[in-house]
Amino acid sequence: MAFSQKQLLLLLRSTLCALLLLLLAFPGPVRPAPQVPCYFIFGDSLVDNGNNNDIASLARANYLPYGIDFPGGPSGRFSNGLTTVDVISQLLGFDDYIPPYANTRGQALLGGVNFASAAAGIRDETGQQLGGRITFSGQMQNYVQAAQEIVEILGDEDTAANYLSKCLFQVGMGSNDYLNNYFMPAVYSSSRQYTPDQFADVLIQQYSEQIRILYNYGARKVAIIGVGQVGCSPSELAQLSSDGVTCIDRIDSAIQLFNKRLIQLVNEFNRLDGAHFTFINAFNIFQDIITNPSANGLRVTNRGCCGVGRNNGQITCLPYQTPCPNRREYLFWDAFHPTEAGNILIGRRSYSAQSSSDASPMDIRHLAQI
Numbered sequence: 001m002a003f004s005q006k007q008l009l010l011l012l013r014s015t016l017c018a019l020l021l022l023l024l025a026f027p028g029p030v031r032p033a034p035q036v037p038c039y040f041i042f043g044d045s046l047v048d049n050g051n052n053n054d055i056a057s058l059a060r061a062n063y064l065p066y067g068i069d070f071p072g073g074p075s076g077r078f079s080n081g082l083t084t085v086d087v088i089s090q091l092l093g094f095d096d097y098i099p100p101y102a103n104t105r106g107q108a109l110l111g112g113v114n115f116a117s118a119a120a121g122i123r124d125e126t127g128q129q130l131g132g133r134i135t136f137s138g139q140m141q142n143y144v145q146a147a148q149e150i151v152e153i154l155g156d157e158d159t160a161a162n163y164l165s166k167c168l169f170q171v172g173m174g175s176n177d178y179l180n181n182y183f184m185p186a187v188y189s190s191s192r193q194y195t196p197d198q199f200a201d202v203l204i205q206q207y208s209e210q211i212r213i214l215y216n217y218g219a220r221k222v223a224i225i226g227v228g229q230v231g232c233s234p235s236e237l238a239q240l241s242s243d244g245v246t247c248i249d250r251i252d253s254a255i256q257l258f259n260k261r262l263i264q265l266v267n268e269f270n271r272l273d274g275a276h277f278t279f280i281n282a283f284n285i286f287q288d289i290i291t292n293p294s295a296n297g298l299r300v301t302n303r304g305c306c307g308v309g310r311n312n313g314q315i316t317c318l319p320y321q322t323p324c325p326n327r328r329e330y331l332f333w334d335a336f337h338p339t340e341a342g343n344i345l346i347g348r349r350s351y352s353a354q355s356s357s358d359a360s361p362m363d364i365r366h367l368a369q370i
Contacts, residue, residue: 031093031095032093033093034092034093034094034095035092035093035365035368035369036092036166036167036168036221036368037110037111037163037166037167038110038111038112038163038164038166038167038168039085039088039089039092039094039098039111039112039167039168039169039170040112040113040114040115040143040167040168040169040170040219041085041098041112041113041114041115041116041170042115042116042136042139042140042143042169042170042171042172042173042214043085043115043116043120043170043171043172043173043225044116044117044118044119044120044121044172044173044175044176045059045061045078045116045118045119045176045336045337046078046083046084046116046172046175046337046338047083047084047085047114047116047170047172048061048076048077048078048100048114048116048117048118049075049076049077049083049085049086049097049098049099049100049114049116050062050075050076050077050100050102050103051076051100051101051102051114051115051116051117051118051134052076052117052118052119052132052133052134053076053100053102054102055117055131055132055133055134056131056132057118057119057130057131057132057133058119058130058131059117059118059119059127059130059131059133060076060118061074061076061077061078061118062074062075062076063319063320064319064320065080065306065317065320065321065322065323066078066079066080066317067079067080067081068080068081068323068327069081069327069340070082070340076100078118078333078334078336078337079333079337079338079339079340079343080305080306080323080327080333080339080340081339081340081343082340082343082344082347083343083347084338084343084346084347084350085097085098085114085116085170085347086343086347087343087344087346087347087348087351088170088347088350088351088364091347091348091351091352091364091365092168092351092364092368094111098111098112098113098114099113099114100113100114101113101114101115101142101146105149106149106153107153109146109149109150109153110150110153110163112167112168113146115134115139115142115143116139116172117133117134117135117138117139118130118133119131119133119176119180120133120134120135120136120138120139120173120176121135121136121173121174121176121177121180121181122136122173122174122177122203122206122207122210123135123177123181123190123203123206124137125181125188126176126177126180126181127176127180127181129180129184129187130180136173136207136210137210140210140213140214143213143214143217144213144217147160147164147217147218150163150164160218161218163218164217164218164219164220165218165220165221165274166221167218167219167221168221168223168364168367168368169214169219169221169222169223170222170223170225170364171211171214171222171223171224171225172224172225172282173207174203174207174226174227174255174258174262175227175228175230177203178227178230178251178254178255178258179230179233179235179336182194182196182199182254183230183251183254196253196254196257197257199254199258200254200257200258200261201261203258204258204261204262204265207262207265208265208268211224211265211269215269215272215275220274220275220276221276221367221368221370222269222275222276222277222278223277223278223280223350223364223367224262224265224266224277224278224279224280225280225282225350226259226262226279226280226281226282226283227255227258227259227282227283228255228282228283228285228286229247229252229255229283229286229287229290230251230252230255231247231248231249231250231251231252231255232247232248232252232286232290232301232302233313233332233335233336234302234303234304234307234311234312234313234332234334234335234336235311235313235314235316235335235336236248236251236313237302237310237311237313238309238310238311238312238313238314238335239313239314241311244302244310244311245302247290252283255283256283259281259283262279263279263360266278266279266360270361276367276370278359278360278361278362278363278364278367279359279360280350280358280359280363280364281357281358281359281360282346282350284355284357284358285345285346285349285350285358286346288355289301289331289342289345289346290331293331296345297328297329297341297345298329298330298331298341298342299326299329299330300329300330300331300332301330301331301332302332303330303332304316304317304330304332304333304334304335305323305324305327305330305332305333305334305339306318306321306322306323306324306333306334307321307334307335308321311335312334312335313335314335315335316334316335316336317333317334317335327339327340327341328340328341329341330342350363350364351363351364351365352364352365
């Protein structure tokens with residue numbers, strides 16, 4: 001039986017209409033809402049995603065080869081691709097990565113923003129040799145402004161407080177207070193003023209006052225990220241390790257004094273009304289990855305994928321330098337920061353602990369569910 005051209009067109013039209021009705025009747029799977037309505041991030045270059053791009057600073061990463069594996073290229077992230085908070089935002093169910101505060105205002109604040117700034121520290125002078133940066137105190141000031149804007153958007157303080165109490169807040173500071181302050185005696189006097197114990201006490205005292213501002217302006221679910229093994233970074237290995245492999249114990253020991261006090265600080269904050277604080281043990285997570293690289297899909301843990309000199313750590317990754325081709329096998333991207341592969345490992349374990357030492361009292365997944 002032969003069909004005329006008109007009959008074929010009518011048949012095609014009716015078939016397309018039937019398919020359209022089927023699609024409308026049976027839509028694809030609906031993406032569930034994120035586990036928290038908003039995610040606010042505070043920190044340094046480990047999680048900065050562009051807040052330093054327009055600042056007069058040496059601590060910038062908005063040029064290749066940074067972002068070589070990131071969709072859209074260089075963004076200001078200090079990695080070849082994703083950072084830990086990008087990984088965590090995906091695991092929390094957000095459709096997109098949390099945007100930098102530098103270019104986020106209005107309704108967009110309701111989904112959360114990233115306040116982190118490369119070279120920032122707990123102490124205001126930390127990182128000043130690198131130029132402009134938004135210190136943790138400055139990040140707190142920016143958050144207070146954002147919180148006030150959220151009050152205006154939602155209509156009143158009670159509604160805003162209820163909304164913010166459901167959000168996730170992540171704070172990770174302290175690395176630069178050691179890397180770009182205490183263990184840089186040619187520039188800073190802190191190591192002559194304080195013993196490692198005293199410096200940890202001074203940092204914790206100031207950190208406590210700063211974090212209390214977060215609580216006073218609505219933060220209730222807060223993940224505090226401990227300082228990682230700075231003494232194992234390619235930069236420190238290049239300068240101080242006799243064999244280029246052995247981590248620098250005096251740096252990591254000082255950092256552990258700070259981390260132990262940080263756990264106590266978390267316990268103190270958990271006594272506040274409605275507070276749910278947790279400590280993410282980045283030091284132990286990092287240590288486990290370095291101790292068992294092959295189990296984590298890595299091969300090189302003591303050299304940067306991009307950099308110059310011993311351990312590729314004497315000078316960090318230069319603009320338009322050709323990085324290593326096998327980036328998924330490297331823990332470190334440059335002299336200081338992990339690769340996307342490293343960040344995925346750290347981000348996943350921060351979100352969902354693999355061992356009891358990864359988080360205390362809970363991981364981010366359980367914190368989000370409260």
